[in-house]
Amino acid sequence: xxxxxxxxxxxYYVYWTVNYFFLIYGIMLMTIYFSGVVLANRAIRRTKKKSxxxxxxxxxxxxxxxxxxxxxxxxNEGMTIIENVKSLLSIQYPYYEFILVNxxxxxxxxxxxxxxxxxxxxxxxxxxxxxxxxxxxxxxxSKNKKYTHLTVIDKNNGGRADALNTGINFADTELVICxxxxxxxxxxxxxxxxxxxxxxxxxxxIACGGGIxxxxxxxxxxxxxxELKLPENLVPMVQVVxxxxxxLLGRMAWGxxxxxxxxxGAFGMYPRKRVMEVGGFxxxxxxxxxxxxxxLRIHMENLKKPxxxxxxxxxxxxxxGPPDYDILIKQxxxxxxxxxxxxxxxxKLFFNPRYRHMxxxxxxxxxxxxxxxxxxxxxxxxxxxxxxxxxxxxxPFSLLLFFLVYLVGCLFSTAAIFMYVKNxxxxxxxxxxxELLLAAYLEPFLYHPVLVYGQMKGYYxxxxxxxxxxxxxxxxxxxxxxx
Amino acid sequence: xxxxxxIEASFxxxxxxxxxxxxxxxxxxxxxxxxxxxxxxxxxxxxxxQYLIHLMIRTQRTILGGHFNKLQQLYAQIPPYGVSIxxxxxxxxYRKARGIREIYEMNQAQYFDEIFKLINHKNIYVRRExxxxxxxxxxxxxxxxxxxxxxxxxxxxxxxIVEKLFDLHPKPKIKWLHRAYETDKLxxxxxxxxxxRKYELHGETGYILDHLNHExxxxxxxxxxxxxxxxxxxxxxxxxxxxxxxxxDATQQGQLLDYIFENSEMDVDFYLRQLYSDNDELKLNxxxxxxxxxxxxxxxxxxxxxxxxxxxxxx
Amino acid sequence: xxxxxxxxxxxxxxxxxxxxxxxxxxxxxxIRSLDSLSIEDQQTNFDFIISDILFEGIAPLEFVAQVKxxxxxxxxxxxxxxxxxxIKQEIFxxxxxxxxxxxxxxxxxxxxxxxxx
Numbered sequence: 001x002x003x004x005x006x007x008x009x010x011x012y013y014v015y016w017t018v019n020y021f022f023l024i025y026g027i028m029l030m031t032i033y034f035s036g037v038v039l040a041n042r043a044i045r046r047t048k049k050k051s052x053x054x055x056x057x058x059x060x061x062x063x064x065x066x067x068x069x070x071x072x073x074x075x076n077e078g079m080t081i082i083e084n085v086k087s088l089l090s091i092q093y094p095y096y097e098f099i100l101v102n103x104x105x106x107x108x109x110x111x112x113x114x115x116x117x118x119x120x121x122x123x124x125x126x127x128x129x130x131x132x133x134x135x136x137x138x139x140x141x142s143k144n145k146k147y148t149h150l151t152v153i154d155k156n157n158g159g160r161a162d163a164l165n166t167g168i169n170f171a172d173t174e175l176v177i178c179x180x181x182x183x184x185x186x187x188x189x190x191x192x193x194x195x196x197x198x199x200x201x202x203x204x205x206i207a208c209g210g211g212i213x214x215x216x217x218x219x220x221x222x223x224x225x226x227e228l229k230l231p232e233n234l235v236p237m238v239q240v241v242x243x244x245x246x247x248l249l250g251r252m253a254w255g256x257x258x259x260x261x262x263x264x265g266a267f268g269m270y271p272r273k274r275v276m277e278v279g280g281f282x283x284x285x286x287x288x289x290x291x292x293x294x295x296l297r298i299h300m301e302n303l304k305k306p307x308x309x310x311x312x313x314x315x316x317x318x319x320x321g322p323p324d325y326d327i328l329i330k331q332x333x334x335x336x337x338x339x340x341x342x343x344x345x346x347x348k349l350f351f352n353p354r355y356r357h358m359x360x361x362x363x364x365x366x367x368x369x370x371x372x373x374x375x376x377x378x379x380x381x382x383x384x385x386x387x388x389x390x391x392x393x394x395x396p397f398s399l400l401l402f403f404l405v406y407l408v409g410c411l412f413s414t415a416a417i418f419m420y421v422k423n424x425x426x427x428x429x430x431x432x433x434x435e436l437l438l439a440a441y442l443e444p445f446l447y448h449p450v451l452v453y454g455q456m457k458g459y460y461x462x463x464x465x466x467x468x469x470x471x472x473x474x475x476x477x478x479x480x481x482x483x
Numbered sequence: 484x485x486x487x488x489x490i491e492a493s494f495x496x497x498x499x500x501x502x503x504x505x506x507x508x509x510x511x512x513x514x515x516x517x518x519x520x521x522x523x524x525x526x527x528x529x530x531x532x533q534y535l536i537h538l539m540i541r542t543q544r545t546i547l548g549g550h551f552n553k554l555q556q557l558y559a560q561i562p563p564y565g566v567s568i569x570x571x572x573x574x575x576x577y578r579k580a581r582g583i584r585e586i587y588e589m590n591q592a593q594y595f596d597e598i599f600k601l602i603n604h605k606n607i608y609v610r611r612e613x614x615x616x617x618x619x620x621x622x623x624x625x626x627x628x629x630x631x632x633x634x635x636x637x638x639x640x641x642x643x644i645v646e647k648l649f650d651l652h653p654k655p656k657i658k659w660l661h662r663a664y665e666t667d668k669l670x671x672x673x674x675x676x677x678x679x680r681k682y683e684l685h686g687e688t689g690y691i692l693d694h695l696n697h698e699x700x701x702x703x704x705x706x707x708x709x710x711x712x713x714x715x716x717x718x719x720x721x722x723x724x725x726x727x728x729x730x731x732d733a734t735q736q737g738q739l740l741d742y743i744f745e746n747s748e749m750d751v752d753f754y755l756r757q758l759y760s761d762n763d764e765l766k767l768n769x770x771x772x773x774x775x776x777x778x779x780x781x782x783x784x785x786x787x788x789x790x791x792x793x794x795x796x797x798x
Numbered sequence: 799x800x801x802x803x804x805x806x807x808x809x810x811x812x813x814x815x816x817x818x819x820x821x822x823x824x825x826x827x828x829i830r831s832l833d834s835l836s837i838e839d840q841q842t843n844f845d846f847i848i849s850d851i852l853f854e855g856i857a858p859l860e861f862v863a864q865v866k867x868x869x870x871x872x873x874x875x876x877x878x879x880x881x882x883x884x885i886k887q888e889i890f891x892x893x894x895x896x897x898x899x900x901x902x903x904x905x906x907x908x909x910x911x912x913x914x915x
Contacts, residue, residue, distance in 0.1 A: 057879060062642050086857075089860070199638075222855030502814060545903065548904035548905065550904075551902075
């Protein structure tokens with residue numbers, strides 16, 4: 001076996017092809033990251049300047065701004081459902097509706113909601129469901145006038161995407177924002193999220209995302225993040241860095257060239273009309289957020305209408321990241337499967353000039369560098385092992401190269417952390433910055449290999465058609481302060 | 484951060500004392516200027532000055548009537564003096580737009596001519612602020628320039644213009660509105676409809692009605708949004724019913740359907756016509772209206788006829 | 799002496815309203831959030847409460863309902879930046895609201911109400 005592998009890789013052309021493949025791939029990735037830093041920096045500065053002319057105080061008092069419905073699905077969240085609903089109801093926006101979709105919970109969520117919010121059942125016979133979903137059992141509205149903006153839809157279980165579609169069907173506002181019931185949304189998040197829609201010029205905004213942050217071990221009071229703390233454990237701590245880097249260097253940079261293909265499912269805003277036109281979220285994939293965004297883009301390309309997908313750099317939504325390796329692996333396994341499904345579903349985009357930049361640049365990027373990265377890393381490890389066995393590796397040079405790549409990686413993380421700390425009012429204490437940097441420098445050794453394992457696990461399941469759902473995401477819950 | 488908070492607190496104190504003079508605790512302009520200097524409002528501290536300007540604008544925008552005028556008297560006597568005019572001559576769009584904003588918020592009408600030149604500026608923020616300034620300084624008369632604006636006007640631009648017009652020029656001057664009706668710009672049409680809505684100009688609702696079946700989705704959307712603020716005569720509602728079938732979007736038809744239902748007598752023939760039409764998307768809404776208003780048998784009759792096609796969610 | 803409670807997060811509006819109340823010979827308790835309310839304050843029967851509706855962690859309608867329930871008062875006036883007609887209607891639907899003023903406000907109107915008391 002080893003002999004045949006040695007003779008295969010020993011072939012002059014194969015040997016150098018393999019070597020150059022990894023080298024060129026690495027250089028391309030570094031170049032993309034470097035461009036990301038430059039573009040993100042420009043985007044953040046521009047966003048800040050623009051916001052001078054469109055301040056939240058102006059928006060909150062304006063009359064003709066678009067109405068927004070926040071749709072949040074909930075499944076078996078009885079433990080925290082009341083606090084979560086109160087938190088989401090307290091979001092500041094003048095034309096705001098909140099739809100909670102109880103997606104066939106088996107616990108006492110509905111009973112608790114009925115009791116706390118004085119809900120009464122409404123006739124569901126005449127609900128129009130332009131997007132087909134699992135059947136709706138009942139609609140609930142509060143008898144208490146202080147909860148006028150709350151609607152609870154009780155439906156049979158159909159999964160997250162199906163629950164979101166139910167909420168979108170029922171919403172009658174111009175914009176819908178999709179999130180999870182257990183996310184903590186910043187109080188002025190909607191006022192900030194509508195900005196791009198208010199400033200929409202020739203290009204229609206088809207999706208808008210906001211930064212998402214990890215708030216494990218932070219303190220929550222009245223559904224508001226009272227004190228943002230760094231997580232105590234390494235796994236969520238590294239995720240803080242990972243999210244900062246992904247949102248600042250990734251999303252903001254791609255947003256700057258209108259190349260965003262993903263608006264996170266945890267916090268994304270869309271014009272309801274466009275979502276209805278494309279038939280809502282695809283409930284057959286576990287990567288429904290990415291899939292919807294791509295489908296919306298394809299829809300606009302087909303309509304030949306100019307459009308934009310935008311991202312706001314500020315963290316507007318806080319969530320609890322996987323607290324340990326087990327749950328992290330499950331999460332990344334699911335994300336990888338979602339990515340696989342979406343890439344395969346929209347493979348017609350691949351170098352298809354009909355879809356302009358999306359076909360020629362954005363989709364290939366996603367395929368090679370988002371979908372392909374774990375595969376390349378995995379293959380890289382195998383090649384290193386094999387070449388090591390065959391004695392073909394110049395170890396001093398390899399270690400030097402490894403060290404160089406590690407340094408460059410650390411440099412990008414450091415840049416992202418400093419950009420975040422400088423521009424936003426989070427993690428400003430020196431101790432927090434040091435901890436973040438430390439987490440970033442440990443990430444390649446203690447976190448990243450696990451991530452690759454989770455992703456490869458997802459690909460393996462897809463490759464061998466092993467059925468798997470969302471996987472349980474156990475959450476500890478935020479620390480709640482009574483004071 | 485703490486420095487800015489200190490400036491804010493001092494400024495709040497100054498403004499409150501200046502607006503409401505108490506015999507035992509009054510404040511003079513000299514004391515005000517000293518206080519501002521003490522908290523860091525000095526020519527070399529540009530960030531502090533910028534923050535003070537922000538506070539001045541913010542405060543002015545919260546007050547109307549006599550106290551607004553009093554506030555303007557105060558602003559004329561405290562720093563910064565003449566900062567904004569320097570900004571509008573800047574090449575940097577951000578400084579330029581900020582300068583225009585400061586000038587119109589501070590009501591420095593003497594710079595109007597310089598700002599007027601910028602209403603078609605290539606940068607969206609510069610031209611937006613210049614257009615708002617034009618409304619602030621010229622009021623209703625500024626509408627006559629609407630047909631001459633070359634670039635699109637965003638929703639926020641329209642909102643700000645309507646708000647400024649309403650806050651500073653509350654008495655409508657229909658003459659200028661009628662002249663602006665000549666505009667063929669879509670943003671202009673939307674702006675005019677928003678003005679009619681904001682001022683509740685019942686006599687001008689015809690302009691809105693005429694745009695309910697406009698070919699552009701957003702113009703229709705604005706027309707539907709604006710018409711919802713008015714209670715119309717039965718003649719006008721009948722006119723809307725006539726336009727109803729020309730509207731190519733089901734969601735917009737649905738919005739109009741709700742409006743027609745809430746603002747007119749039950750017109751069974753109209754709803755039955757819709758129920759039996761080819762437009763499937765709103766049949767449930769129409770059925771619901773008929774069902775809840777004493778025409779259950781008509782709905783049953785319809786569904787018996789088309790039973791196989793029915794998609795009622797039986798829950 | 800007659801007492802007024804002013805609750806406004808915006809310190810400039812807070813100070814202006816506080817001053818307006820003081821020069822009209824009322825006692826004034828001016829706070830930026832309900833958290834600053836002492837137990838003693840909660841037992842005072844205020845002649846007026848002049849409050850905003852936008853506060854962290856609580857929906858505007860729920861805030862008004864809470865103020866109505868928790869703080870004894872004779873008149874409740876709302877002064878807010880979020881003063882759209884829709885919000886006004888929803889606030890009045892809660893009943894027990896004596897005035898609603900959307901920013902920008904004419905301070906003379908509020909003064910006239912207080913003076914007429």
